[in-house]
Amino acid sequence: MTLMPCAEFEDRILDLVEHQLAVGERPAVEAHLEVCADCGEFARELTALDAALTRELDAPVLPADFDARLWRRIEAESAPRPAADCVERKRQIEAEFAAQLRSLRAPAHWLPAILDGAAYAVLAVVAGLLLMRWAPELAALLPKSLPAGGRDWLLAGGSTGVFLLVGVGAAFRRQLGQAMGWR
């Protein structure tokens, strides 16, 4: 008992059994089922399967106390917090945090300035030490046409100038920023 329906009719027979076949297509398929034993058998088997599935696959039913148990669980859990409440609470927390931050900063406004200055000082010392270490190599990079004394002066003057620029820049950073339109 092998099921070998004609390939070109197979899908349409499935549709026919499921009452999904367009009315216009039905006569052709039904006529074929009359003359083709394999397709006829296929259709009968499908119909039997459909009947068996309809009979066997009946929906399970929830117990009668399902809702009551669910509501009890819901009462046990807290009521849902409306989304608007959450947003409001978040806003409050953020506002509190910002206020805390401001109160921390206000009385100690000189502290960041001192730390700032200290950092620049450390930077300057490190840069100076590096400059001393690499002075001969830097001097060798300058044009040979300059006299030896001239090269030393150029190096010293150049580095002093850079340090001065950075220092002034750091000290008047805020004013500079405002003048340039930053922040």
Place this chain on the structure above:
Amino acid sequence: MDDDIQERLAAQDWRAAFGMLLERYRDKVFRLAFSLLRDETQAEDMTQDVFIKIWKGLPGYHGGASLSTWIYTITRNTCLTELKRRAAHPTISLQDPAIEEVTDSIPAMQTTDPESGAEMDVQVMLARLPEKYRRVITLFYLEQKAYEEVAGMLSIPLGTVKTLLFRAKKELLKMAARRPVPVA
């Protein structure tokens, strides 16, 4: 189609909205869970969990997706997580021992009772179907053959529902054909 529920939601009347939604979707969620899990008790537990999730999620639901899409997505995710958990705990085997027992005893059943042997033992054959076929065909019959409903619940295109159904039926017929023919 759930305008009445949407109205209650808009008024932030969570309790009324949930009551209506529970009434309308309880059985559908249960049937979807059953078709995914193949276990009535577990499907019932999952249905409880799904509605707890829905209750907690109601204030955050802003009607982006339709209510049914949202509910079925929660249901599928909850059940699939449960299936993964089951697979990760081999003590609760995916190969349901009850089903294996039945499967093992097929030849005996068929030879001892030619009358019922002529019938197709649907449950046994369904248990042997590949997962994706079984889900669709189960839900299809549980939902009184409503194609669109099945497509929505499983979130697959209508054409795919039809294709999977066809394949499932052909597979079932093949299984039925392979049975030894009972001697009269």
